Amino acid sequence: AQTVTQSQPEMSVQEAETVTLSCTYDTSESDYYLFWYKQPPSRQMILVIRQEAYKQQNATENRFSVNFQKAAKSFSLKISDSQLGDAAMYFCAYRPETSGSRLTFGEGTQLTVNP
Amino acid sequence: EPEVTQTPSHQVTQMGQEVILRCVPISNHLYFYWYRQILGQKVEFLVSFYNNEISEKSEIFDDQFSVERPDGSNFTLKIRSTKLEDSAMYFCASSGAPWRITSTDTQYFGPGTRLTVL
Structure with missing residues (x-):
C-alpha cells in the first residue's frame, strides 16, 4: 500500500x-x-501544484516549486517570497497513474507566516 | 472557473439519524470521490464513483454509507445511522474530463460539509 509521510507537523x-x-x-x-x-x-482543499512522475523537470507555479527526487521518493514544496496568505495546512498527496484512483494524503504541515 | 459545490456547509444531527450530503461536481467530469477529515487529522479516502457505480472504496466505507448520482449533476453521500465518530469534514471531489488534457488527473475539491453528530 502506498504511504505518504510529512515529518514536519x-x-x-x-x-x-x-x-x-x-x-x-x-x-x-x-x-x-x-x-x-x-x-x-x-478548511477548503486547494490544489497548489502537481508533478507527474514521468517528468524529470520539477513543476513550478509562480512562487511555488517542487523538488522531485524519484529515486529517493521525495517531493518537497518550496514557497518563495512567502506571504501572509500562504499560512495554512499543507498536505502532500500521492495518486497512482490510473485515472480515477484515490489520493493518499500525508499528515500535513501547518505553516505559519510571521510578519 | 468551474468548481465543485457542496451543500449544506454545516449539518448537525442526532446519533442514529440519517444524513445526506450533496455535491455538484464539475460539469463533464467523469470521476467522483468522497473523502473525510476528522478534526486535526489527515484527509482519508472513502469512495470513488465512475460510470454510475462504485469503482473503489476504503475500509471506512461500510454498509452505513452509500453513494448515488440521482441525476446528471448531483452526487450524494448517505450515512444511514450516524455515529458520534462520523463527525468530520466531508469533501467531495471530481476529476477526469473526457478529453485528454493534463488536468484530467487532478482532483478538484469542494468546500466541504462539516458534519456534527450529537
Missing part, C-alpha cells in the same frame, strides 16, 4: 522569506502523480 517562515516543506512517499509503482494541497482555516 509545523513550520514557520518570515514574510518574504523562503520555506521548504518536506514529503516522502512509498510506492512500488513507476508511474504516478504527486500533489500539494493547501488547506486554509476555511
